Amino acid sequence: MTIRQSAKSILYLLTIHFAIFMSVLLSGAGENAAYDKPFVESCVYDPAIPEPGAFLGYEVGSHPVSYAELFSYFQTLAQAKENIRLYPYGETHEGRKLLLLVVSSPENMQKLDEIKAGIQKLFDPRMLKSETEADALIQNTPAVAWMAYSIHGDELSSTDAAVWLAYQLAAGQDGVTQQTLREAVVCIDPLQNPDGRERFLAQMRSFNGKILNPDVQSANHTGLWPWGRGNHYFFDLNRDFFILSQPESRARVKTFLEWRPQLMVDSHEMGPLDTYLFSPPREPVNQNLTPMHEKWSKRFAEDQAKAFDRYGWSYYTREWLDMFYPGYSEWIAYSGALMILYEQAGVDGSAVRRADGTTMTYRETVHHHIVSSLANLQTLADNRQELLTDYYREKKKTVAPPADKEVCAYLIEPATNAARTNRLIENLLWQGIEIYQAQKPFTAKGLASSFGDSFNEKELPAGAWIIPVNQPQKHVLNAVMEFDPRMKDSFLTEERRELEKKNATRLYDVTAWSMPIAYGATCYQATAPVNAEMDPIRSFTKEPIAIPSHPKYGYVLDGSDDASTFAVSSLLEKGFAIRAAERDFHSGGKSFVKGSFLLRNVENSSRLHAEIPAISHQSGAVFHAADSALDLEGTDLGGQYFILLTPPRIGLFLGRTVSASSFGQTWNWLDAVYGARVSCLDIELLSALDLRKYNALILPSMSALPEGGVILLKVWVENGGTLIALGSAVSFLTDPKAEMSAVRERSEALPQMELYDEAVDREEKALTASASQADIWDYQPSDIKDATETAKKKEDIEKLKRQDAWEKRFSPRGAFLRARVDEEHWLAFGVNNPLAVIVRSSNSYYSKPPVETPVRFAAEKNLRVSGLVWPEARRRWAKSAYLTREAKGKGQIILFPCEPDDRGYYPETTRLLWNAVFLGPGLGAKSPIPW
Numbered sequence: 001m002t003i004r005q006s007a008k009s010i011l012y013l014l015t016i017h018f019a020i021f022m023s024v025l026l027s028g029a030g031e032n033a034a035y036d037k038p039f040v041e042s043c044v045y046d047p048a049i050p051e052p053g054a055f056l057g058y059e060v061g062s063h064p065v066s067y068a069e070l071f072s073y074f075q076t077l078a079q080a081k082e083n084i085r086l087y088p089y090g091e092t093h094e095g096r097k098l099l100l101l102v103v104s105s106p107e108n109m110q111k112l113d114e115i116k117a118g119i120q121k122l123f124d125p126r127m128l129k130s131e132t133e134a135d136a137l138i139q140n141t142p143a144v145a146w147m148a149y150s151i152h153g154d155e156l157s158s159t160d161a162a163v164w165l166a167y168q169l170a171a172g173q174d175g176v177t178q179q180t181l182r183e184a185v186v187c188i189d190p191l192q193n194p195d196g197r198e199r200f201l202a203q204m205r206s207f208n209g210k211i212l213n214p215d216v217q218s219a220n221h222t223g224l225w226p227w228g229r230g231n232h233y234f235f236d237l238n239r240d241f242f243i244l245s246q247p248e249s250r251a252r253v254k255t256f257l258e259w260r261p262q263l264m265v266d267s268h269e270m271g272p273l274d275t276y277l278f279s280p281p282r283e284p285v286n287q288n289l290t291p292m293h294e295k296w297s298k299r300f301a302e303d304q305a306k307a308f309d310r311y312g313w314s315y316y317t318r319e320w321l322d323m324f325y326p327g328y329s330e331w332i333a334y335s336g337a338l339m340i341l342y343e344q345a346g347v348d349g350s351a352v353r354r355a356d357g358t359t360m361t362y363r364e365t366v367h368h369h370i371v372s373s374l375a376n377l378q379t380l381a382d383n384r385q386e387l388l389t390d391y392y393r394e395k396k397k398t399v400a401p402p403a404d405k406e407v408c409a410y411l412i413e414p415a416t417n418a419a420r421t422n423r424l425i426e427n428l429l430w431q432g433i434e435i436y437q438a439q440k441p442f443t444a445k446g447l448a449s450s451f452g453d454s455f456n457e458k459e460l461p462a463g464a465w466i467i468p469v470n471q472p473q474k475h476v477l478n479a480v481m482e483f484d485p486r487m488k489d490s491f492l493t494e495e496r497r498e499l500e501k502k503n504a505t506r507l508y509d510v511t512a513w514s515m516p517i518a519y520g521a522t523c524y525q526a527t528a529p530v531n532a533e534m535d536p537i538r539s540f541t542k543e544p545i546a547i548p549s550h551p552k553y554g555y556v557l558d559g560s561d562d563a564s565t566f567a568v569s570s571l572l573e574k575g576f577a578i579r580a581a582e583r584d585f586h587s588g589g590k591s592f593v594k595g596s597f598l599l600r601n602v603e604n605s606s607r608l609h610a611e612i613p614a615i616s617h618q619s620g621a622v623f624h625a626a627d628s629a630l631d632l633e634g635t636d637l638g639g640q641y642f643i644l645l646t647p648p649r650i651g652l653f654l655g656r657t658v659s660a661s662s663f664g665q666t667w668n669w670l671d672a673v674y675g676a677r678v679s680c681l682d683i684e685l686l687s688a689l690d691l692r693k694y695n696a697l698i699l700p701s702m703s704a705l706p707e708g709g710v711i712l713l714k715v716w717v718e719n720g721g722t723l724i725a726l727g728s729a730v731s732f733l734t735d736p737k738a739e740m741s742a743v744r745e746r747s748e749a750l751p752q753m754e755l756y757d758e759a760v761d762r763e764e765k766a767l768t769a770s771a772s773q774a775d776i777w778d779y780q781p782s783d784i785k786d787a788t789e790t791a792k793k794k795e796d797i798e799k800l801k802r803q804d805a806w807e808k809r810f811s812p813r814g815a816f817l818r819a820r821v822d823e824e825h826w827l828a829f830g831v832n833n834p835l836a837v838i839v840r841s842s843n844s845y846y847s848k849p850p851v852e853t854p855v856r857f858a859a860e861k862n863l864r865v866s867g868l869v870w871p872e873a874r875r876r877w878a879k880s881a882y883l884t885r886e887a888k889g890k891g892q893i894i895l896f897p898c899e900p901d902d903r904g905y906y907p908e909t910t911r912l913l914w915n916a917v918f919l920g921p922g923l924g925a926k927s928p929i930p931w
Contacts (some may be wrong), residue, residue: 035361037311039164039370040172049080049171052163060164061363064156064201064349067096067194073163074101074190077170083109083181084170090251093232093672096194098251103169103188105181108142115141115185119260122392123336124472126399138388142182145380146261146337147373148189148329151238153196153228155269156349157362158342161369162190162267168374176378183381187259192248193231200228204349214353216272221348226660233672234664235904238266241331242480242515244427245668245904256332257432262391263380264339266329267369269346273354275314276368277343278304282318283491284507286326288334288479292390296338300379304340307375313368324487325509325814326479327903334475335432336391340376344368398474401529409530410481411444412465413522417830419563419620420907424519425465426540431480433473435537436466442532447524450483450517451818451834451865458524466534480515483525484866487511492868499870503809510814510840512867513905517816517836520908547613548625551601553637555612556587556624559595559830562907565914566619568597569674572647572918574611577603579642580919582826585635587626595829595915598626598642645922650676651694653702655683662700662727665904670917673904683709691716695921701727701899710738718889722920724913727899731843734895741893742851743884746876749846750800759848760856760879767822807872811842815867818858819882825854826923827885827894830911834858836865837882837909838902844880845897855883855912883912890926 039060045051053059055073065073078086083106090098108115118141121127121134128134147165149158166188168177180186191197200223207220215221226234231246240249270277280297301317308315321341323330333339344365345352351361380387402408415421428435440462447455469477487495495506516523548555557564559581571578579598584591599608612623629638650670654663663680670678681689683702686709691697697716710732717723725733733740736748749756821833835855847853857863860878884895894916900909 035364035367037364037367039367040168040174040374042174043168043177044173045167045171046081046173049167050076051171052167059363060160061361061366063362064197064204065160065163066201067191067198070159070163070190071097071099074099074166077101077166081170082106085109085112089255090247092193092195092248093246094195096198098192098194098248099190100255101166101188101190102185103166103181104142104185105178108181108185112185115144116259119144122388123260123395124399125392125396134392138385138392141388142184143263143380143384143388144185144187144259144261145263145265145377146187146189146256146259146332147265147267147377148192149267149369150190150197151192151266151329152236152268153193153198153230154200154223154348155229155346156197156200157269157344157346157365158267158369159191159197160362160366161373162188164366164370165373166190168370176374176381180377180381183384184377185259186377187261189252192252193237195232196228196230199226201349203228208350212351214351214359216352220350221272221352223348225656225658226654226664230660230664233668234660235668236661238329239325239327239509239903241327241329242427242431242476243327243903243905244430250430253331253431256335260335261332261337262387263376264329264332264337265342265373265376266339267342267373268344269365270343272345272347272352272360274343274345275316276308276345277316277319277321277341278372279321279340280317281321281323283494284322284324284487286324286334286479286485288326288475288482289323290394290475292394293333293338296387296390297340299383300338300340300376303379304372304375307371308368311371320508322506322508324485324511325513326476327509327513331476331479334479335473336395336475338387342369342372395472398472399470402469405527407469407478407482407525407527409469409526410467410477410516411447411460411524411526411530412467412516413460414463414465415522416558416560417520417562419561419566420519421465421521422540422620423907424515424521425537427515428467428477428480429537429539431473431476433467433477434471436468436534437537438462438464438466439533439535442530444524444526444528444530444532446528447526448483449522449524450514450836455524464532465537466530466532468530480513481523483514483517485512487868495868499809505813507813507868510838510867511812512814512816512838512865514816514866517866518838518906518908520832520835542617542620545616545620545622547616548623550609551625552627553629554598554600554602554604554626555608556592556626557597557599557621558592558624559597560593561621562830562911563619563621564597565830565911565918566674567615567621567623568645569676569918570615570619571599571611572645573675573677575647576608576611578645580645580826580829580923581635582641582643583635585637585641586631586633587628587637588624590624593829594824595826598637600637643923645919646695646925648676648696648917648921649694650678650917651681651689651691651697652678653681653683653686653697653699655702657702657704658683659701659703659727661903662702662899665899665901666698666700666726668904669901669910669913674914676917686712691721695720695925696722696724696917698917699723699725699729699732702729702732705732710740714740714888717891717893720890720925722892722894722916722925724894724896724916724920726896727841728843730845730895730897733893734845740888741884741895742886743845743847743881743895746844746846746880747801747804750804751797753846756846756848757879763849763853763856764820767820804876807876808842810870810872811876812839812867812869812873814838814840815869815873816865817863817869817877818865819855820858822852822854825852825885826919827854827883827912827915829915829919831908835908837898838906839877839898840902841898843897844877845884845895847881847884851881851884851886853881853884856881885924887924892920892924894920894924
């Protein structure tokens with residue numbers, strides 16, 4: 001991972017001007033100085049193994065190796081010696097293979113399967129017959145090291161270090177190398193993000209000149225949008241280790257579970273004017289990391305420091321590196337391995353002039369990573385038996401019964417939204433977590449829900465998922481499932497002081513991520529043992545779905561299940577007519593909620609019957625037969641409450657002012673997840689685009705709109721378009737000068753806060769409105785005057801604005817907040833009420849009629865669900881708007897002030913985005929835009 005983006009930006013701003021000044025002052029000093037220190041001193045190499053420089057045609061560290069060169073060299077190594085094997089373990093979006101080069105002694109490689117089986121037994125002590133067997137395994141089994149490089153494509157040097165490391169282990173004849181091969185099986189993952197690296201290398205090649213340029217502001221160092229950090233869809237793969245939204249992550253986690261390493265190294269780059277960072281981390285540290293991790297982090301750090309001290313290199317530990325969010329490569333630490341992170345000041349494959357006038361070359365950055373990697377492997381070899389002993393002892397604790405008052409199990413109720421719950425279970429299975437399913441109803445005791453409700457006992461139905469905590473993946477399970485992870489008081493005090501004094505944060509990432517909350521699952525933590533008849537669940541297999549045979553009237557899809565959204569997307573793409581129900585209805589003896597879908601035979605060709613089986617199998621959606629339009633208990637299927645959908649013609653904006661991650665996750669969601677046709681449009685070319693081709697436009701988070709852009713979008717909306725803005729893009733539409741949206745950011749709403757409060761009160765009363773005959777015929781006027789009618793002294797608006805600006809610094813940086821849902825609104829079809837949504841933003845927004853607010857944050861008292869939410873944030877976000885819709889001419893504007901599909905992870909709020917894109921052009925716009 002690169003240094004946290006905020007910290008990197010601060011460092012850059014603080015040093016860049018000084019660096020420029022020094023580069024002028026010292027013009028030319030050290031620029032052409034060669035860095036020629038040998039990567040490994042006084043080492044003899046096997047001449048039968050091709051040296052990288054001879055094979056590649058250039059020396060390692062002279063410039064970055066390409067994916068093709070890396071693949072070719074690793075293939076050659078694997079063919080050159082019997083103790084080297086190359087395993088392609090996955091594939092990227094662009095079809096590049098992910099590589100794992102495994103190196104050990106010839107003796108170890110001959111019994112590799114036996115070693116893996118032994119490690120599996122240490123990982124799961126339930127497989128062992130006795131302590132004697134455990135002792136024998138610890139005595140005779142080599143440890144497994146996973147050496148991972150370049151998960152961010154624009155962090156180049158570590159992949160070149162992996163090339164030399166592979167050569168060193170393959171050809172090195174020195175005692176240290178041979179000891180490493182005897183004591184360890186080394187798995188080298190040389191390039192975790194091939195697609196991103198190739199994109200960035202192409203940019204670097206485009207801007208490299210004949211003369212080496214060490215200026216960090218030059219394009220050969222900065223690159224261009226979207227740079228190379230992310231993969232094909234611009235996902236930060238180092239945030240995806242339990243989210244598993246990307247094929248690279250899924251393949252890597254699956255392979256981790258095959259090898260069960262005791263050591264993982266993850267090698268990165270950071271800002272060009274920094275030095276070198278490595279583990280251990282600082283607070284906050286996730287409570288699910290064991291004391292074993294702390295012990296060995298310090299031991300390895302001491303040896304790595306000694307290796308750097310021999311060269312006089314600068315380095316540091318802890319300063320900004322924490323281990324709280326479990327979605328980084330640190331995921332493997334919860335599985336039992338020691339995880340070590342490196343961060344090298346990056347020079348983008350060339351050289352950088354630094355503030356002290358020296359020039360750091362690419363070869364030097366590669367050398368730092370090589371020395372780090374070899375130092376860690378030597379420490380592993382020197383301490384193999386002790387580390388395996390600690391590993392085994394820790395695993396014995398994980399399979400033991402939990403202590404009193406600890407969580408014993410997680411229980412998940414079957415849901416009407418089976419597709420979403422199944423996705424959650426599949427994800428957990430992918431992470432190696434043991435899951436069972438109840439065969440009969442059972443009673444569980446000592447339960448707590450994700451929304452904070454407690455139950456002394458509760459009956460759960462057959463089919464409920466039971467996930468016991470006493471299993472080898474206990475710490476992974478707790479890290480990804482627990483509802484509300486805590487931080488130490490000492491860190492909270494430090495964070496508060498940092499915010500108060502410097503308007504800065506010590507937080508590295510989000511403070512809440514619980515998988516059941518993100519998926520909207522009805523989940524409980526049980527603190528009492530669970531007694532139920534249950535069977536283990538190993539994997540999901542698609543069961544055959546019965547397909548109705550030519551029903552008389554048409555087909556119905558249950559809108560409460562996300563599987564229906566995949567079916568509808570496919571049906572719309574194929575040109576079929578689909579209607580969405582605005583009211584509950586019945587058909588074929590079944591009840592269907594509003595937001596369900598109807599396909600009438602009379603409105604579709606006979607081809608529909610032939611297409612449905614394949615769509616049902618692919619989406620998992622159940623098509624129900626409708627043999628009549630009559631529903632005497634509810635809404636007739638031939639009536640006006642079934643609205644014809646308009647197939648979306650989607651435009652998604654990209655460009656240098658657009659957040660690459662916001663664009664990428666939305667593009668991935670539309671293209672890779674839903675298979676929807678989407679046009680990616682350059683925001684800089686907005687004035688030249690023919691927007692009539694689209695009826696749904698999406699503005700991802702961005703820092704600026706081109707001049708005149710708001711006017712163009714306004715005209716397009718007024719003619720029938722559905723404009724959807726995400727994250728920071730909302731601010732450009734809510735600016736009063738834009739005259740686009742009536743929604744207002746809090747500082748703009750302060751002068752009329754009484755009106756907003758009044759509107760929210762009326763809105764909430766409308767959601768729970770009821771009436772009886774007594775309200776009319778027995779009405780008696782009250783003599784009590786409404787207290788709100790008393791005169792109020794107006795507060796100083798400027799003082800309120802200053803207070804609001806101060807309180808902004810305490811905004812949530814990734815916490816779940818509670819929101820209430822208007823279940824009647826089409827934008828809220830298929831989501832839970834209440835709803836937990838992730839918030840990491842400083843801008844809160846307020847709305848009042850005629851703006852519709854289908855999802856609004858809860859009151860201050862009940863606002864926080866999970867994560868760090870300061871009191872100031874509660875006040876600023878209470879009853880503000882999460883999702884708004886407003887008519888404008890024939891079209892509409894839909895605003896998501898917080899990213900609904902952040903990191904491709906939140907199915908609960910992503911359903912809201914699906915409604916906006918796929919239902920919006922038909923349900924919200926008065927008429928489609930003509931082509």
